[in-house]
Amino acid sequence: MERFMKLFVLFDLPTNTKKERSEATKFRNFLLKDGFVMMQYSIYYRTCKGQYSLENHINKISKQLPQNGNIRALQITQKQFDRMKLLLGKKRKNEKISSRQLLLF
DSSP: OOOEEEEEEEEEOOOSSHHHHHHHHHHHHHHHHTTOEEEETTEEEEEEEHHHHHHHHHHHHHTTOOSSSEEEEEEEEHHHHHTOOOOSSOOOGGGSSOHHHHHHO
């Protein structure tokens, strides 16, 4: 049985020049088109069904990397994600949707 996983992409991209800002925007837009949700400004995540799906998305990201900056991918289980504590602020509407609900649409 495949488990639901969360794939996080965390990044710090330079935005000093027009070209760098353009590359950073292009990368963020790519993540959104690939089904990622913005959790914080430079932290995006998406639900993947199983390790194969997760690796597939990491490969897609690898083909869209900007020239400079730091980008990291982190995988956790759905259960670990559900145990995350929000210490300040409110959960966004899209964070309250479980992975099982996403499959119904």
